[in-house]
Amino acid sequence: MKLNCPSCGALMSLDVIVAHDGAREAVQMAMNLPAPLGKLIIQYLTLFRPQKRQLTLDRVADILAELLPLILAERISRNGKDHKIAQFVWAAGLKEIMIRHKDKPLTTPLKNHGYLFEILISQAATAEAKLEAKVEQQRRQPPAREQDQRSGGMKNVGEHLAGMKAALKGQTEPTISFSELTAMAKQKELERNQQSETNHE
Structure with missing residues (x-):
């Protein structure tokens, strides 16, 4: 039985998915993620689809194998520096890159996750700044009692x-x-x- 993903365009067979170690493990990991992330990752895969060809199952497995461990660990490395990226920031970053692609199409297929990582780092810094401001406000404000x-x-x-x-x-x-x-x-x-x-x- 052949399946064609409506989002990323990957052509695959159920038998092949089961037999393909990388694909099987990637799918299992993706199923353990919070619901919004799984859908957003599938949408993100479309940015790696070649112009005149479909994504192969091997390429899908490779991309998922690169991303899923980072999402679960909530940490990425960029330019020799580690950054904590909470899963809600991952969701916001994946949404943002797709919005930007819709407003101004990116040059595809993407070769790596560098652009996504830059968005994630920026949004993580913004989220951290907001949290610090909230903590400082609570510290300055006496308890209600x-x-x-x-x-x-x-x-x-x-x-x-x-x-x-x-x-x-x-x-x-x-x-x-x-x-x-x-x-x-x-x-x-x-x-x-x-x-x-x-x-x-």
């Missing part, structure tokens, strides 16, 4: 002060004595000063 405690403390002082004013007008009974209210305000001021000294350290 601490903010609630601060605002809650001042709210209590304000409520007691309003109660004192109402009591002075004879509208209600005071909920706290003036000395207690003064002590509370001094305590909050001391806490703010201590927090300010900690931040300057």
Whole structure:
């Protein structure tokens, strides 16, 4: 039974796939990848198809054998330097190269994965920068509980002060004595000063 891949154009036989060690292992590895990656890799294979010929099964197996271990390891080497490439970056990079090819066709067939690697490295750097910015923002922003405690403390002082004013007008009974209210305000001021000294350290 002959099969022709609708994406990459490779002509293959089920019997040959089973008998071909490289193809069988590559297909097994591809099946273990997250769903979006498998489809994107098949689309990427089209960039290696010769103009007037179909991709051979050997060539498909070679390309998959080159890419799949790198995707699973989430790491590539480029110009003597290692780069961590998470699988979500691989998906974004494969999408990006196909978008660029659609907007401005690349010179095909591609001879290697250099162009894809450049895209992956750039997108990985962008993702890392966004993550670092988010971590820094969270570090600078006090925990929500601490903010609630601060605002809650001042709210209590304000409520007691309003109660004192109402009591002075004879509208209600005071909920706290003036000395207690003064002590509370001094305590909050001391806490703010201590927090300010900690931040300057």
